[in-house]
Amino acid sequence: MSTTQFTLDDLKRILREGAGADEGVDLDGDILDTGFEELGYESLALLETGGRIEREFGITLDDDVLTDAHTPRALIAAVNALLGVGAAA
Numbered sequence: 728m729s730t731t732q733f734t735l736d737d738l739k740r741i742l743r744e745g746a747g748a749d750e751g752v753d754l755d756g757d758i759l760d761t762g763f764e765e766l767g768y769e770s771l772a773l774l775e776t777g778g779r780i781e782r783e784f785g786i787t788l789d790d791d792v793l794t795d796a797h798t799p800r801a802l803i804a805a806v807n808a809l810l811g812v813g814a815a816a
Contacts, residue, residue: 733806738799741779746772759800
C-alpha cells in the first residue's frame with residue numbers, strides 16, 4: 728500500500744501552477760469546503776488540475792471524480808482513496 732498522501736497543500740500548489748489563482752481568492756484561507764467555482768476554478772481548470780494530479784501521483788482519475796468533487800475536501804478524499812491512504816490518513 729502506498730504511503731504517499733495527497734494533501735491540501737499539494738492541491739493548492741497544483742491549482743496555482745496549472746490555472747493560477749483569482750486575485751479575489753485566498754487559497755491560504757479555509758477553503759476545504761468552498762466550491763471550486765466559488766474559488767474561481769471552472770471545469771477546464773479542474774481538468775488541467777486532474778491531469779497534473781494523475782502525472783504527479785501516478786493514478787488515473789475517472790471523469791466522474793472531477794465532476795463530482797465540488798470542493799477541495801471531496802477531491803482530496805477521492806485522490807487519497809485511489810492512493811490507498813484515505814482511511815489511514
